[in-house]
Amino acid sequence: MSAETLKEIRGGVSETLAVGLGLIPLGLAFGLLMVQTGFAWWWTPIFSIVIYAGSMEYLAIGMVTAGIGPFSALVAGFMVNFRHIFYGLTFPRHTINSGTGRVYSTYALTDESYAIVSARPPGKISGTRVLTIQILCQALWVIPGIIGALVGQVLPDDLKGMDFALTALFVVLAWEAFKNNKDYSLPLFAVVLALVAGFVAPEQMLVIALTTYFVILLCRVRFPNLDKKLEIRTKHE
Template sequence: MPEPDVPAASAQRREVAAAVRDTAAVGMGYLPLGAAFGILLVGSGLAWWWAPVFSVLIYAGSMEFLAISLVTGGVGLAQVALTTFFVNFRHVFYGLSFPLLEIRSTAGRLYGVHALTDEAYALLATRPHAQLTGTRVLATEILCHAYWVAGSTTGALLGSRLGLQVEGMGFALTALFVVLTIDAFRASPDVPTLVVALACAALALVVAPGSMLVIALTAFVLVLLARFALGGGHDT
């Protein structure tokens, strides 16, 4: 005899529970890193409540760290837009294989696009789509987002009320990128790309230290596009 259908509410609870298990490790990383962001934010002269505002509306860890210096440094809107574009450009490619269509509602899909991060992509895009439902995809993204908001808000409150020192906190973003670079290189060793990235950074630092990041990213993207074109579209 065929088994009876599982009630929808029970199935949703099971999917949410699976998302909780999947995101536990991400939460362990998001909470302290978010706290570091919150402490750095208030230490830079911004009110604590900017932490949840940044974390809800921007929700891009690396870009949020950069936003602190961009906002407090009086950087022009054009440079902010260009920096944001290059820092988050990889998300365009994430969207090609992200299981967004599992989410049925329009509002859910819009949030799914907003909450697409490196970690959410790593958790969901590598799973067979047959194992995923819209509930699980949304729950995974919501939980990751909640961890980050909780961590950043807690850090900002502690920083503002306890007067925590921020020396060294600014290095958290650099450390994050170093770890991501090491992990990416281990997964796919590519010495030429690494050398090109370092060369672009060094050149930008010499040519225009004040706009080093934008120039380095622009040069790096142009070199990669030229390399891809010369390789006949088969380079990775």
């Protein structure tokens, strides 16, 4: 291994730790929640390796335990992770020389790895550093998850509160997103759609609400003038 490669690996580790350390408590909570929900501990690494999509893994627990069908799970997974399509358009996979490395990079693309990589100027990052960042991000998610699952086996079965981890995660993500874009119409649409879908079709509430919300967002992007007209009208009222 060349000195340049080692330098890039160390640089990738250094850049990842600041963000990646935040994955540890989430991974621990995920492992605990898996065991507390009734799964064997070894299902935790299976979920984290096969799915490896953070919030979608939490969501998958509820889907599996509720017996949601594969089509509904597919649609929900697509909606939750749709943003990754746009991530892939600018993620520097072309800097990775190995075909196997590029395949892994596609699989391991997450919010955290994208945020770390995109913080560097375009063209100023090597394939070695990209892979180091992604591998370390996954390790900081999978390993704490296993530890949390093993610890969860010795905790009392009636321990309460871990099932709230998913709700807390989404509340934090929603609040952070709202702080970056204080558009009150977005959470309003989300709440109304969830209530309507829950009343009309409670068993398919998530899929219906997410699909409708996705269509609304597409319309807003496609017809930006409509947003401006609504904003002007609201101000006048």
